[in-house]
Amino acid sequence: MKLLFIQLPRLDPDVASPGENNMAAAACLRTALARSDEASHWTVCETPDVQDAASDARLLERIVDAAPDAVAATCYLWNVERTLSLLRHLKRRLPGLRAVLGGPDIARNHPVLADARRRRGGPWDVLVVGEGETVFPAVLHHVRTGEPPDFSGVAWRLPDGAVQEGVQPRRLRPLVELLPSPDDPANRPDAAGMAYLETSRGCPLRCAFCCYNMRRTSLSCLAPDEVRKRIRILRERGAREIRLTDPTFNAHPHFDEVLDALVCENGDHALAFFVEIRADTLTDAQAARLAEAGVAEAEVGIQSTDPRVLALIHRPLREDRVLRGIEALLRHGIRPTLDFMYGLPGQDEGDVRRSLEWLARFGDRIHPQFLPTLLLPGTELRDRAAELGLRAQRLPPYRVTATDQLASRQLAAIESWANDALGAFDSPTRRFVGARLPDLFASRIARRLDGGGDPPAVVAQANRQAVVFSGADLFEQREAIARTLRRCVRDEPHILWQFVLAPETEEPLDLLDDLVAELRRLPGHWLDRLVSPPGRRRLAARRLFVRLPRGAHGDPGWAEEAEALLAEHFH
Structure with missing residues (x-):
């Protein structure tokens, strides 16, 4: 049988940050398996090399290609929602897949896991609370044979969808x-x-x-x-x-x-x-x-x-x-x-x-x-x-x-x-409006709007994705832009998005107001909840920018107003 470890990274909106995603838990679990009798029944697949940079759709295809029998996922507060979403999509593509969840964010009575706990066919099959090395071979034995992993802190889903919890004490090892x-x-x-x-x-x-x-x-x-x-x-x-x-x-x-x-x-x-x-x-x-x-x-x-x-x-x-x-x-x-x-x-x-x-x-x-x-x-x-x-x-x-x-x-x-x-939370945005925008993500998709209906669908490639909208009259195309924003977030709700307007001339500021309102109506993201003070929602995961034409001599007052408007809503 084939086993795959995943640990989705913490996505940083700051382009200057190289990011960190140390898979220490996977290394310890892999060692625990290798030192056990269960090892002879499993082949460990390499974690996809695109894990830390790819969009969910792209990562999904790589995992489907690997066709694992089981996925072991490490969950933190910054990736637990995204991990569960990815597993739901994986199980639709790989119906026999079994998912084991552990990590610092896994606990009894978990608010995000509670709904899936009661639902037959949920995204997880086994939960491990606390350190997992001593019970991991037994968990994989359960995945392979159905024998219960009866240890304290381990919960597993029964064939009828009910959840069983182990009771036997775990042995603490040095x-x-x-x-x-x-x-x-x-x-x-x-x-x-x-x-x-x-x-x-x-x-x-x-x-x-x-x-x-x-x-x-x-x-x-x-x-x-x-x-x-x-x-x-x-x-x-x-x-x-x-x-x-x-x-x-x-x-x-x-x-x-x-x-x-x-x-x-x-x-x-x-x-x-x-x-x-x-x-x-x-x-x-x-x-x-x-x-x-x-x-x-x-x-x-x-x-x-x-x-x-x-x-x-x-x-x-x-x-x-x-x-x-x-x-x-x-x-x-x-x-x-x-x-x-x-x-x-x-x-x-x-x-x-x-x-x-x-x-x-x-x-x-x-x-x-x-x-x-x-x-x-x-x-x-x-x-x-x-x-x-x-x-x-x-x-x-x-x-x-x-x-x-x-x-x-x-x-x-x-x-x-x-x-x-x-000083506030470190802001990842030095400038929202300008001919040069130093904080744009490296992965960019261009869409031209010339009044001929909606632009081609955007398929994100990276987990930090920019989309650049250009055209002669973006205000007239604001509904098409809004529909594209909605589709982007619907298709990839857990990645970071930048939506960049590249007008040929100054557009009415109402265009920005309308698109800000559209982004505010979309479902929230954990990063927004992190940076938002109580009672006020700031947007960090999906931001709006305006790229001005190079060499153009527009009204500096317009650019200043646009900058102030976007800085009020976005982090």
Whole structure:
């Protein structure tokens, strides 16, 4: 039988971003299969090389050509809706296909999966909550033979459409037994020189908003010598930056020895490391050693300045020790990223203002992140939302829209304060109107409108697709343009679209108003929900641009008005 791993990428509207889509979960699952008796029954197909760039229709054809018997998909909040949509289309083309879903966004009572859970013939056949390596061979055995994978955290669909959940406890195995061997071909950097390394799994913290620990209740770590070996191989294979994916890097019980390993393998600083740490337990000597090892950035989660709020989210810290750890990082040349959250239970406007002031004291010595609270599936905060007075978006990214202390309008005002103090979400658009538009996607489809009815259908090739409409009188063709917009989004609702008007002369601004209204009527996208403050919807996934004729001397006032109009609606 044939098995295919997929992990749809997070789509970034910023053309300057190379994008990242590290399939570490697939590598671990493939290793778990290879080390099991089930391996002899399966052939693993290579993931299509167009996965990270193709439109859904194009990727669908590549997967259909591979004709797998089973697909194992890793789901995050940014790809779960798209993954389910792709699987629905795949199952129509490959009726015998079985789909196994896992990943950070898979949890019991998941809002997106709930509908499919009750529907016979839904897009998934098996769900795995938490780390999947120890149960994956049993899941594939079930796919092949029908024998139930009776383990806690595993759910499977019965022939009548009902869902059964396993009850037997899983065996927790040491991390070194779950990862591919250091010299496995999967352990290599991507095309940009970025590599990932997991030195520990699990987390000693039990933050109510987080499931970063893969729902492990214990911590398992690689030995320092194993860390050294893996870094050496990644470096030999061309890595220039290594992101350590540990939830809390300095929770490693042999942290000082791990730092020695980093220094030993990176004394010349050919590698840059990114880590997440607890500042309140960091010593000055450890900060110095991090710098000596080549750590370029250390992310520190603080979340709030209010002890009552921190107690509600189970995030213990002492402010004086946090400050001491941050100053140690700065003293040794490491610029920390400091994370605060808004929309937490019990948090009032005073705590938010104190948090902003707390960040402002460091000026440009730090990289501040002031993040909206997300009610992630499987977290305590989501399970206790009603009790704590939290309301949130039903669909990803599950942003909190009101709390026991703050109404939606207050959260929107808080976001405005944060934008003024720290800067807004990074905008992917430098210019909406101009003869040169630096933020257009590389994949572009041209359509000429000359009053002869609708243009030919647009078939997206990429998951970041631009469509350029040209013609002598686009205002007169606005209904044809609107119909094309609707068809594009209907056919490919989960990719990113740019719709570019290329008029020969200035058009009435009503044309832009009409098309903005058309885009606002279309179904939402997770990216829009991420960047939109409570009570106001901004569009990031489907944007409108105007490309002016080169060398034309039009009215600058018209271009300024058009720019302001589009900037008001689009991100």
